[in-house]
Amino acid sequence: MAEANWQNRTLFVADNIRILRGMNSESVDCIATDPPFNKKRIFNAPLGSRQAEQRFDDRWRWDEVTDEWQDLIASDHPAIKEIIEAAVVIEGGTVDHRTGRINTGRIQNSMAAYLAYMAPRVVEMHRLLKPTGVLFMQCDTEANAYLRLLLDAVFGRRNFINEITRRRASAKGLSTRRLPNNSDTLLTYGKTPKYKWNSSYEPYDVAMLNAASLDDANLDGETRKTLEQYDKRDDDGRRYSLTDLANPNRDRPNLTYEFLGVTRVWRWTRERMEAEYAAGRVVQAKPGNVPRFKRYLDEQPGKPRDDIWDDVVQVEPSELDWDTRKPLDLYRRLVECGTDEGDVVLDPFAGCATSCVAAELLDRQWVGIDIDPVAEEATYIRLREATGLNMLNQPVTVRKTLRRSDVPSVSDQKLRDALWNRQGRLCANPYCDSENLRKVDLHLDHRIPKVRGGEDGVMNRIGLCGNCNSRKGRKAWGLFLDEERAQQPHGTTR
Ligand SMILES: C[S@@+](CC[C@H](N)C(=O)[O-])C[C@H]1O[C@@H](n2cnc3c(N)ncnc32)[C@H](O)[C@@H]1O
Ligand SMILES: [Zn+2]
Incomplete structure (x- = not known):
């Protein structure tokens, strides 16, 4: 199990994909998180202000998530690929199975794009959990079924623990044509069947x-x-x-x-x-x-709780006006179920730090990530209100970047040797027909680019011939492979 490469009480203000990719493997006990379904809060105006929200498109667009998804390299995760493709087809788009190319058609309000955004993040969350780790992922009824498939694909069906249904404070979508929706779900998975679990009463x-x-x-x-x-x-x-x-x-x-x-x-x-x-x-x-x-x-501790929670409805009063804030008691309950004192809790979509505050109150360590710069001030306010945490004696560390320390960096010469053997003395592009390639001619590249958090270790590297390297340019590796495949006569691979 790796050492954590951050300290307790750290808030990262950045896109979580870059930070998650920079965290050491198996260094987290519990992830309790509430990802956005619409994008309203990704780009935000100053604390309390709402004007800026209107300016941004609220929907997920395929063209915005393609790179991250392509970094993941569809061929490494065939089940995720099929789930995303199914979402494309359900929404009226098409998939060309020969070229791997996805055409979302006119539909840009795309569940598929949302999944392509979540997939690389979920893959990293899974890597970060210790074998005893537990994930709680909150979602609404719109994304629930799709996220559950994605989580099954990454965590494995046998590691599904619960789908907790929580009553919200007020119903959405009042209509005479259907029942108003007033529930959220918390999809709960263990990293392995040996996950840690404290019963809740x-x-x-x-x-x-x-x-x-x-x-x-x-x-x-x-x-x-x-x-x-x-x-x-x-x-x-x-x-x-x-x-x-x-x-x-x-x-x-x-x-x-x-x-x-x-x-x-x-x-x-x-x-x-x-x-x-x-x-x-x-x-x-x-x-x-x-x-x-x-x-x-x-x-006695009380009556064992089941998976329907209608008693953590209201958010407690706060000076903070943050519309996606969740009840502190909800996150306390999750943290108590999934961890013991001293364990590490991570929330990669921390918002105003409800899960971090719950961890602090329960003597757990915590790490939060949020892309919104306003999250920093919000975290201070919530910590002060709920825990009286003295920022001078127990400071919160705020950071914007992180690099893994559990991947040994290798010299170019060793890397070249390793790739030369791993790739069978060939260019990493399976559609490339270059022959008589010399080891010294391998061009070293990253599968997940460094700017998106990709590390320098051997597993994230590829060696290309000069020709492929120049054709690939700055493209994501997955996209490059799709394009190469599209050029092939039917069914040819090396
Ligand atoms: C539904 S809110 C979480 C609310 C939180 N549970 C609370 O009680 O405050 C989702 C959060 O995810 C953040 N977010 C969205 N995309 C992100 C990304 N790519 N990286 C990090 N944070 C992101 C948003 O800024 C927002 O604060
Ligand atoms: Zn090549």
Whole structure:
């Protein structure tokens, strides 16, 4: 597992693709994020002002995302390629399977373009998570199904954990032609089946439960179940249940002993048993009966939560007017589920830093990224309001760039040797027919260009013959390959 190449409490103000590509692999425990679906907030006016938003096109356009998508190189991720192509076709565009060329037609309000924008970012998020890492990605009902496919493609279906449905504060799209939409979803994935997970509980209303009685005909089903479970009350009116102390494992000689006249394989050691008995927590109804444990309702964490959350609706008051701000309690809950104290939380679309503030409050480390320069001031305001964090003693680091430190940089000579062997002594372009290529004639290039965060390590490099190198110029590697393929007679590859 790599060392992190940033410090706790860092905010990067930049396009997240460049920063994500600059972060060391497997250095993050949890990503909790809420990407934009429309682009309103990508280009923003000064804090509080709304004028600038009108000027920008709100929609995703294919021509704006082509480069990033082509950097990803469709051939490395065939499932993502097919998902994006399916979105193109659903929206009325066409895909030329021979050349790989996508024609979005007149449709520019494109789900496909949105996916092409998200795909390279999701691929990086996956790389950054530790094997125990968890991703929570919030989305609305418009993009949900498409994002879920993309996440399945990158994380693997077996690593899907939950789709949490959250009620929002107010419904969108009031209409007499359909139900107003009032839910968001949080798509939740583990990096591997060994992901870290802390169950989430809804605390009991203990005063109500201690006072309630099963004779009350108006009890709801849940409350009735809890009362039936915690069916006894002590002298103070505290509800409890009596639970078994026998150990399900039979073969435990060190836990086998006589206690209050009964010999069993017990759950606890004799010392613990005696201490609990002295504290009044182990009771025996009458001599000879098996002693049992007194489990108090008010000591339980609460009712295990399910995947429908209608109790984190409102955002708390703030001096900040930020229209996509999410409730702090929502992010607290996510961070608690996916991390322990000290773990690292990343939000690549941090906005006004709700997830970072939640991490700070829960003693986790955090890193946020937002492209909007206003995010810096917003983060300070939210941190001060919610945590009282003293920026002088515990400063937030603000940065604009990052380079990986877990990829050894290699000398040109070593790189040339490595590529020469990896490429089978040929030019990296599979459609190139150059022969008698000499090792010294390999031109070294980047698959993901450095300006978009591509690193210098061997995996991001290619060696081209002089001819291909000059044809490629500054084009993205994927686009260049598509063009080369288009020039071929049907079905020819090397
Ligand atoms: C829906 S908002 C997140 C709101 C956040 N959860 C909160 O409570 O404030 C999406 C954020 O993503 C940011 N964003 C959009 N594109 C980005 C990019 N390419 N890189 C980094 N941030 C980006 C926007 O500036 C915006 O603040
Ligand atoms: Zn070539």
